[in-house]
Amino acid sequence: MRRLPAQRDSRPPAPRRAALSAPFTGRPSQKEKPLSRPPRSSHRRRYTAALALTTAGTLFAAGFQTGVASAAPRDPGHAKIAATPRAGAAPAKLSPAKHAALLKSATAAVGDTAKSLGLGAKEKLIVKDVAKDADGTTHTRYERTYAGLPVLGGDLVVHLRNGGRTTVSEATKATVRVPAVTAKVSSATAAGKAVAAAKKADAKHPKIDGAPRLVVWAAGAKPVLAWESVVEGVQHDGTPSELHVITDATSGKAVFDFEDVRTGTGTGQFSGTVPLGSTLSGSTYELVDADRAGHRTYDLNQGTSGTGTLFTDDNDVWGDGTQSNRQTAGVDVAFGAAATWDYYKDVFGRNGIRNDGVAAYSRAHYGNAYVNAFWSDTCFCMTYGDGASNTHPLTALDVAAHEMSHGVTSATANLTYSGESGGLNEATSDIFAAAVEFHADLPADVPDYLVGEKIDIRGNGTPLRYMDKPSKDGSSRDSWDSSLGSIDVHYSSGPANHFFYLLSEGSGAKTVNGVSYDSPTSDGKAVTGIGIENAQRIWYRALTTYMTSTTNYAGARVATLQAAADLFGAYSDTYLAVAAAWAGINVGDRIALGVNIAPIADQTSGVGQEVSLQTDAYTTNSGAGLTYAATGLPDGLTLSDTGLISGVPTTAGTSEVTLTVTDSTGTAASVSFSWRVAHIYANGTRVDIPDAGAAVESPIVITGQTGNASATTQVYVKIVHTYRGDLTVDLVGPDGTVYSLLNHSGGSADNVDQTFTVDASAQPVDGTWKLRVRDTASIDVGYLQQWQLTP
Missing domain, CATH: 3.10.450.490 (Nuclear Transport Factor 2; Chain: A,)
Known part of the structure; x- marks a missing residue:
């Protein structure tokens, strides 16, 4: 966030210059929805992720643990933090x-x-x-x-x-500005490239839906004029496709692409006997829910387009709980829509998916043996397949709630469906799917923290995902790391799912509604839960109030802490539990009572180059002022009374610095870090990297220095590129020795913004050093923005 008109501030009000939480120093925000899906066969399509529920492939890998829910009573034995949300922060x-x-x-x-x-x-x-x-x-x-x-x-x-x-x-801190708004690349050329991208993604029958539109793409490292093309077709698993392809309108190069189809009394197969909203029309009952804005449920009769036939009945008794009765799937579908509508209305006062009182509609029996369910913003509808052999419908309550919650996300933060923001998008649907289950509290579908446990798509009685320990599915991550944004969003959702479970129930072994859980933490420390009722309120407020399209895990931590401060007060037990749950998945640090100092990374500065390092500290003792002291600062640097270290280093060398912060109650805390002062050389001239072309080089010439380089020579490289796995990056010493820095590593992640350490002690410092970069594969492009050498 930022204060108007210019001062940025991502923190709620706090005692004494605080970020209310120690800042997270992981991957920066990207300038950049079936319940699950396998990885694409082509690495180019990492951004194309339909929101279908599930498909075959790696999702059917063996070795998954079981966790079937039963109707056993909820175990009251594990303590939680009890708190009442502040009434003023409620919607x-x-x-x-x-x-x-x-x-x-x-x-x-x-x-x-x-x-x-x-x-x-x-x-x-x-x-x-x-x-x-x-x-x-x-x-x-x-x-x-x-x-x-x-x-x-x-x-x-x-x-x-x-x-x-x-x-x-x-969503972006960058100044939105482009040199011109006239495209050098024609819309027809952009359309052709978009269709080619869809074909490369194995889409069937791709065709352009209308003419490409000219836009400014501001979700990358630098805003560019671009064409947005929408390609309709069919994905490899039978899910409809609406692929958005962003093409640079100046160079014609592919910039980004994403999929806009997001893949997920009567007696249902999964919901049991439940009340249904129906409407009498003449002498026939129709599955039209007048209490929920007229939500309609259709039978597609194995078709793949249109709405099919509205479910009707002569006596208002729907389905019989068996798959062979076509109404049974309609019961589950209609109930799932009603339960999701009621959840958002009862808990948050939300009036429908878009909060505009307009109903979506649902379609059952889609396609032939279609093992998926999906939400589409275009039709504003939910669609369900009948699964393998048309005998395993994907119509369980958590499927419906998962997919329809993608619509809520689209109407609010609209988290971009790729990278870390895509994982948060997917996790949001899992989170609210669990919350809807707990709100509905069905005897036939006992609430749990398992995803897709009823549909059993693997055929071995295992859930699709586990929120208490996501890695039990064989692919999801339990905790954040810097590579998280490069994996499929259904697996990068794991840490956020884990966070929500920890926040709701806490860590360690426990039983909830007859299901056994044993949730670990990345730091090995216990987390005390606050209950799903308050955890869901925090996530909803963070999503609808503070998150934007580019929010990543670090941003989600800030957003949920702000939401917790709004609802329960800054530094309340609930607020501290939010920070602890994030620390439990390796995002940021726990907040201790008293003085907290954000971690300070080891520093490297150049002789004669200006330094400005703002340290970040706060105290949980309300109203207490802070004083700062430091030992070991390099010559030429000073510490202000607000914690700013500034000045111009004068002497090369390395020192250990200790920063101590004390509040006016006498409580103190210290952090130590290393500060190296060295001669740093840089080249900031942009060098474009040819697509699948010859290597390019950027030189740095050093004169007047004696001796050899260090065994820990540092090379900082900043490359803007849409697929870093295409790249090789080498340092070439003055005598021609080549040191490999990057060799097609990092997969489909964007950009290189990294410091490498090499043993260049055999090289003289004086001479011409070169950074050599080559793009070895087609489609994705970029440029070397700058590099620095600390020999």
């Missing part, structure tokens, strides 16, 4: 007329808002939605245009609090 109950008035008021003020944000003259804001808290705080979500063109990845949320304090959550 206000807005009538359609009041919601419309807020939208109208925000729309009338977009010009003034843009000016207060410091946006350029060519930038305009478009109101997407306005939410209001019970205490009157408003949260207005905007899209952005530049010179009349849509800005993809330019979304932001303006938070206007009581007393006039205004902050902003934004």
Whole structure:
């Protein structure tokens, strides 16, 4: 977030200059939904991920543990942190007329808002939605245009609090500006490239849906003029495809692509005997739910287009619990939609998926032996297949809630479905799927923290995913690491699912509703849960109020801590539990009572180069001031009374620095780190890297230095590229010796922003050093932005 008009602030109010949590120093925010799916056969398609429920392939790997729910009573034996959310932070109950008035008021003020944000003259804001808290705080979500063109990845949320304090959550920190808004590449060329990209992704019958539109792509490292093409077709597993392909309108190179099809009384196969909303039309009952805006449930009769036939019945008694009765799937589907609608309304006051009172619709019996379910924003509908041999329908309650929650995410934060934000998108659907189960509390589908346990797609009685220990599925990650954004989003969702379980139930062995769990933590320390009721409120507020399209795991931590501060108070037991649960999956640190200092990485600075390092400390002792002291600072550096280390180092060498922060109650904390002062040489001239072409080089010439380089010579490299696995990067010493820095490593992750250490002690410091970069595969492109050498 940032304060208006310019000062950025991602933290809730706190005692004494605090970030309320120690900042997370992992992967930076990317400028960049079936319940599961296998990895693509082509590495180029890592961004193409339909939201279908599941497909064959690696998801059917053996060795999964069982965890079937039973109707045993909930185990009350494990303690949790009990707290009541602050009433003022709850969503206000807005009538359609009041919601419309807020939208109208925000729309009338977009010009003034843009000016207060410091946006350029060519930038305009478009109101997407306005939410209001019970205490009157408003949260207005905007899209952005530049010179009349849509800005993809330019979304932001303006938070206007009581007393006039205004902050902003934004998807990109970059200034949105492009040299020109006239494309050098024709729309026809972009369309051709988009179709080719779809074919490379194994799509069947790809065709352009309308003409490509000109946009500004702001979700990358640098905003560019681009064409957005939508390619319709069919994915390899039978799921419909709406592939969005972003093509640089100046160079014609592929920039990004993503899939927009997101893949997920009567008696149902999974829900049991449940009440259904139906409507009498003449002498026939129709599966039209008048209590939920007229939600309609259709039988596609194994078709793959249209709506099929509306389910009807002569006596308003639907299904019999057997798969052979076609109404049975309709019961599960209709109940799943109703239960999801009721959950969002009862818990959050949300009026439908888009919060606009408009019903989606559902389609059962899709395709032939289609092992999937998916949500589509285009039709605003849910679709369910009948599974293998048309005998294993994917219509369980958590499937419905998972897929429909993708619609909620799309209508709010709209988390980009790739990288870390894609994992958070997928986890959000798993989180609310569990929450809907607990809210519905069905005897036939006992609430649990297992995903897809009823549908048994593997045929061995195992769930699709486990929230308490995601790695039990064989592919998901339990904790965050720097490579998380490069794996499939259904597996990178694991740490967020794990976080939510830890926050809800806590770590260690326990039994909930007859299901045994044993949840570990990455730091080996215990986490105390706060209960799913409060955990879901924190995640929902973070999603709908503070997250944006590019939020990554570090950003999600900030968003949930802000939400916890709003609902329960900064530094409350609940707030501290949120930080502890994130630490339990290796995102940030726990917050201790008293003084906390954010970790400080070892520093390297150049002789004669200006230094400005703001340390970050806070105290949980409300109102207590902080004083700072440091020992071991390099010559030329000083520490201010606000914790800023600044100055110009004068002497090469390495020292151990200890920073001590004390609050006015006498509580103190210290951190130590190494500070190396050396001669640093840099080349910041941009060098474009040819696509699948010859190597390029960038030189640094050093003169006037004696002796050889260090055995720990450091090479910092910053390359902007859409697929780092295509690259080889070498350091070439003055005598021609080649040191390999990067050799097609990192897979499908974006960019290289990394410091490498090599033993160059055989090289003289004086001479010409070169960084050599080559792109060895086609499609993805980029450039060397800068590099630095510390010999």
